[in-house]
Amino acid sequence: MMLKLTEFAPQESPSDDVVTLPYDARQKSRLLSKTDSGIKIGMSLPRGQVLRQGFVLTGSDHFRVRINAAPEALSIVRTEDALQFARACYHLGNRHVALQILPGELRFLTDHVLDQMLVGLGLTVTHDVLPFEPEHGAYHGHGH
Structure with missing residues (x-):
């Protein structure tokens, strides 16, 4: 199973997991990765966004993943x-x-x-x- 992350949640939202990514990966609007605990995620976000330290992503299942700068x-x-x-x-x-x-x-x-x-x-x-x-x-x- 893979979680699909498609939108930004408020930064002050609590997160269910964390994904640690290098700068190059944080510039991509489409990305397959794994959270720090090993859950497969697929990001599909608007183009032109850079994922910053502390941003929180979510999808239709409301699972929230916080971005960590590697x-x-x-x-x-x-x-x-x-x-x-x-x-x-x-x-x-x-x-x-x-x-x-x-x-x-x-x-x-x-x-x-x-x-x-x-x-x-x-x-x-x-x-x-x-x-x-x-x-x-x-x-x-x-x-x-």
């Missing part, structure tokens, strides 16, 4: 220099890189070419495995 290999740049920070954001954004922007810190999916570009700008790049929650796109609707 830990992924990330490149991390930290600087208190506002000009360096802005330059790094500019160059990564110009390449349409999904960025998680935090105070004085940028995170993106590890890419050694991008790492070298940032080192060339005078920044230090470190690596870690963490959940990845990039910025929402400026032109995407978020109706839930």
Whole structure:
């Protein structure tokens, strides 16, 4: 048996299970997966949505599944220099890189070419495995 998840439930809804997905999978509108407890699920959602940490999905059977962001290999740049920070954001954004922007810190999916570009700008790049929650796109609707 497979649960079909077709709509968003209010985020404050309690969940019956959790599915942990990497960023790439959270961008898909159609996806087959398993919850963390092993239940098969099929997602069929409106196109253009990115599933964010904490979103709750449901279907006609009202079973609710909370989205969890999976830990992924990330490149991390930290600087208190506002000009360096802005330059790094500019160059990564110009390449349409999904960025998680935090105070004085940028995170993106590890890419050694991008790492070298940032080192060339005078920044230090470190690596870690963490959940990845990039910025929402400026032109995407978020109706839930």
